[in-house]
Amino acid sequence: MVADSHDAHRSPFLRDVIADTPGGKKVVHCLQCGSCGGSCPNGAEMDYTPRAIFAMIAGNRRDAVLESNTMWQCVSCYLCTARCPQEIPITEIMYTLKRMAIREGKAGKSDAPALAKTFTDFVDKYGRSFEFGIATRYLLFNKPLSMLKMGGAGMSMFAKGRLALTPTKIRNVKQLRAIIDKAKELSKDD
Numbered sequence: 001m002v003a004d005s006h007d008a009h010r011s012p013f014l015r016d017v018i019a020d021t022p023g024g025k026k027v028v029h030c031l032q033c034g035s036c037g038g039s040c041p042n043g044a045e046m047d048y049t050p051r052a053i054f055a056m057i058a059g060n061r062r063d064a065v066l067e068s069n070t071m072w073q074c075v076s077c078y079l080c081t082a083r084c085p086q087e088i089p090i091t092e093i094m095y096t097l098k099r100m101a102i103r104e105g106k107a108g109k110s111d112a113p114a115l116a117k118t119f120t121d122f123v124d125k126y127g128r129s130f131e132f133g134i135a136t137r138y139l140l141f142n143k144p145l146s147m148l149k150m151g152g153a154g155m156s157m158f159a160k161g162r163l164a165l166t167p168t169k170i171r172n173v174k175q176l177r178a179i180i181d182k183a184k185e186l187s188k189d190d
């Protein structure tokens, strides 16, 4: 990215976020209006709302942002992006923060990356999600004691026919794997 005349006055963290996000330069026009946090369906679960995150990025609070759970709670619904009066690519910035947190070894402070990896491992193998396997594998490796607490809920879902005990594969799983492999290859080139 070509540096502009304001670049030197920006926090190093803000410069990195702008450089890593398509259209990211718009973040400097954030009005702190809060429409993004107000429209976010997962805002209550986040350590900081997107509005607060942008203030922290401007203030160079790199560790606090990258160690937070905010971007991992983002479900990419794009509601905030659609409602932002400044057309800031908020959802894309959440992706940027995920990549940065992983690259800088700061993602481990949140549970969400482990859960996301368990999910993608199942999609890689079967072409679809498998709730029972995701829950048991994630809890076994990350929160073994919680498995005991969750057992009752699992049994009741199984009794109501809401939980399959074995995964099923989609028909063209090889094709899907080829697409996933290509996407991984392209993301390495970024």
Ligand code: SF4
Binding pocket: 029, 030, 031, 032, 033, 034, 035, 036, 037, 050, 051, 054, 083, 084, 085, 086, 087, 088, 090
């Ligand atoms: S909606 Fe846009 S302008 Fe308002 S706080 Fe969020 S990012 Fe900033």
Ligand code: SF4
Binding pocket: 036, 039, 040, 041, 042, 043, 050, 073, 074, 075, 076, 077, 078, 079, 080, 081, 090, 091, 094
């Ligand atoms: S895209 Fe992410 S941050 Fe934006 S409203 Fe949806 S969940 Fe919230």
